[in-house]
Amino acid sequence: MSDKTTVELIVSLKNKRKITMLTAYDYSMACLVDKAGIDIILVGDSLANVVLGLESTTGVGMPEMLHHTKAVNRAVKNALLIADMPYSSYQLNPNECVINAQRFITEAGCQAVKLEWFDNCPKVTEQIVQAQIPVMGHIGLTPQTADKIGGFKCQGKDAQTAKRLIDQAQELEKKGCFAIVLECLPDKVAELITKKIKIPTIGIGAGIHCDGQVLVINDMLGLFERYTPKFVKKYANLSPLILEAVQNFKNEVIQEKFPAPGHSFIIKEEELKKVNGC
Numbered sequence: 001m002s003d004k005t006t007v008e009l010i011v012s013l014k015n016k017r018k019i020t021m022l023t024a025y026d027y028s029m030a031c032l033v034d035k036a037g038i039d040i041i042l043v044g045d046s047l048a049n050v051v052l053g054l055e056s057t058t059g060v061g062m063p064e065m066l067h068h069t070k071a072v073n074r075a076v077k078n079a080l081l082i083a084d085m086p087y088s089s090y091q092l093n094p095n096e097c098v099i100n101a102q103r104f105i106t107e108a109g110c111q112a113v114k115l116e117w118f119d120n121c122p123k124v125t126e127q128i129v130q131a132q133i134p135v136m137g138h139i140g141l142t143p144q145t146a147d148k149i150g151g152f153k154c155q156g157k158d159a160q161t162a163k164r165l166i167d168q169a170q171e172l173e174k175k176g177c178f179a180i181v182l183e184c185l186p187d188k189v190a191e192l193i194t195k196k197i198k199i200p201t202i203g204i205g206a207g208i209h210c211d212g213q214v215l216v217i218n219d220m221l222g223l224f225e226r227y228t229p230k231f232v233k234k235y236a237n238l239s240p241l242i243l244e245a246v247q248n249f250k251n252e253v254i255q256e257k258f259p260a261p262g263h264s265f266i267i268k269e270e271e272l273k274k275v276n277g278c
Contacts, residue, residue, distance in 0.1 A: 005078060010080060010200060013211070014198070014211050019202060021038065021040035021202055021212055022214065022216075023214070024075075026068065026072065027072065029217060030075035039079060040214075043065065043083040046143075047060055047064065047065070048064075051068070057087065057143045058087040060086050062086060064086075066104070069108035069110060070107070070108050073110070082110060083104045083113055083114070084114050085113050090115060090124050091118050094120055101128045101131065102131065113136070114181065116138045116142040116143070117138060117139045118144070118145055121137070121168075126176065129175060129176035136179045136202075139182060139183075140165060140184050141154070141155050141183040152184075154186065155184055155185055157186060162186070165193065166196060169197050178199055179202060180193075180197070180200075181202045182194075182201050182202070183206065184205040187206065187208065187209060191207065194211060204231060205229065220235050221235065222234045222236055222238050
């Protein structure tokens with residue numbers, strides 16, 4: 001019997017226990033995240049920033065997202081695997097949203113896709129859901145369209161914008177989303193949304209009252225040094241350890257301490273004599 005997490009299981013966890021979600025972008029990291037028992041693994045378009053070094057998530061497209069999602073899928077045995085739909089795949093080309101979503105399912109092995117809110121999000125969500133593809137929504141700070149919402153800052157800090165976010169969440173629920181990411185919202189606004197909808201909310205910078213929490217793995221492990229959002233807790237700071245290891249390698253190679261005999265292969269003396277006699 002498979003222990004694979006399903007969309008139905010995630011939905012059923014609301015009001016029972018908190019849901020855990022982390023990003024992963026490669027096979028090795030995904031193996032560890034899955035082994036730890038995380039409920040949902042997201043191949044986020046944050047790939048653009050923390051793996052590819054791009055300034056904006058809009059810089060990644062279908063080729064990059066499919067490539068990395070396939071790698072993660074090879075590692076995942078138990079978690080629900082979700083991929084971010086890249087900006088160009090549904091916002092620039094809404095007419096291609098279903099075809100692109102299907103590729104994440106059929107080619108990359110996902111169980112669902114995630115969409116960030118934009119003007120046509122309800123229509124696109126409805127089309128993908130009607131194609132029998134589960135959709136996770138994403139409202140609040142939406143990095144793909146941050147330039148249109150005032151930049152990378154907390155959303156919903158006044159009554160008008162908070163009400164708009166509540167309306168967006170309810171609209172996405174109506175269109176068939178099975179869960180919604182709430183990014184950078186006041187905790188009380190996130191609590192209101194969580195209580196008003198029947199599907200799970202997954203918070204990132206949205207306080208304790210959400211049904212679950214997600215972080216970017218590179219942030220929580222201290223592997224991305226360009227910037228650290230306020231909402232990130234570093235559960236480890238691996239960058240200094242990796243830097244020290246690389247520096248030790250460099251020094252030992254220069255000092256001829258590495259490789260040691262234990263890292264080398266040998267040939268029998270009689271065979272070596274035959275080689276030398278050639």
